[in-house]
Amino acid sequence: MLFRKKGKLKQEFDDKLVDLMHDTRDEWQQQKGLAEMSLEKSPQLIAAEKMAEARYFYLFKEARHRKIVIK
Numbered sequence: 001m002l003f004r005k006k007g008k009l010k011q012e013f014d015d016k017l018v019d020l021m022h023d024t025r026d027e028w029q030q031q032k033g034l035a036e037m038s039l040e041k042s043p044q045l046i047a048a049e050k051m052a053e054a055r056y057f058y059l060f061k062e063a064r065h066r067k068i069v070i071k
Helices: 004-037 043-066
Strands: none
Touching: 004 043
């Protein structure tokens, strides 16, 4: 009875991680688009793009570690 909750909790947090990955990927693509459209790339714009990319790849690495399959 105690261990039935483990699978349910793992699935719930895996779903949250997948949703967060989608949101982070969208944010990264938006930052990338802003950088491509701008004439002069400011250091803040470049830093924001790099941070968004780093967040996405960190979450991607975490999903691989948890062996999550995105459908």
